[in-house]
Amino acid sequence: NAGVTQTPKFQVLKTGQSMTLQCAQDMNHEYMSWYRQDPGMGLRLIHYSVGAGITDQGEVPNGYNVSRSTTEDFPLRLLSAAPSQTSVYFCASSYQGRGGGYTFGSGTRLTVV
Amino acid sequence: GESVGLHLPTLSVQEGDNSIINCAYSNSASDYFIWYKQESGKGPQFIIDIRSNMDKRQGQRVTVLLNKTVKHLSLQIAATQPGDSAVYFCAVGDTGRRALTFGSGTRLQVQP
Secondary structure: OOOEEEEOOEEEEOOOOOEEEEEEEOOOOOEEEEEEEOOOOOEEEEEEEEEOOEEEEOOOOOOEEEOOOOOOEOOEEEOOOOHHHOEEEEEEEEOOOOOOOOEEOOOEEEEEO | OOOEEEOOOEEEEEOOOOEEEEEEEOOOOOOEEEEEEEOOOOOOEEEEEEEOOOOEEEOOOEEEEEEOOOOEEEEEEOOOOHHHOEEEEEEEEEOOOOEEEEOOOEEEEEEO
């Protein structure tokens, strides 16, 4: 099925560990983005990309890195996990990032202990 | 920067009634607005959007109203059903920046 695929669905990390959250889409969307969702809050933009080789920071980029080597993939790297990064992470893509609907993945629930 | 707020964290309605969920935004340069539905354990699902050159748009059982003068938008759900129970987010976009700012969400509870 076409859409946005995120892996893993759940992850527990120890403080200081690093890991990569994977995101892949098969809709040939130019625009991809990462959001985090904390309890009782809306989604906050971490990083986004308007095409392969182009990335930019969102509202809460500290502690995260991204790269976009292909149109399909947009991995999010946590460099040194902290308890404050415990959250649910969503990847989203759209054709051009303007208007219309974004397609979201089903999320990765990350706990940092 | 943009800030987006929802007027009520929780809205409880009777099945069959109409629901209205409100959202306020701050940036007058915002030019597109989207409503999402999020069910427990799932990612946000697109419901309907509206551009700044419109003040009303209708979908199936849903209507979005935009008042740019007071920077307010609303989502109306007609004949609310139990399957409509979810958290609803408004998201506001700026074409120049190509990023969305989300509100904190309203939980809609539909009572049978």
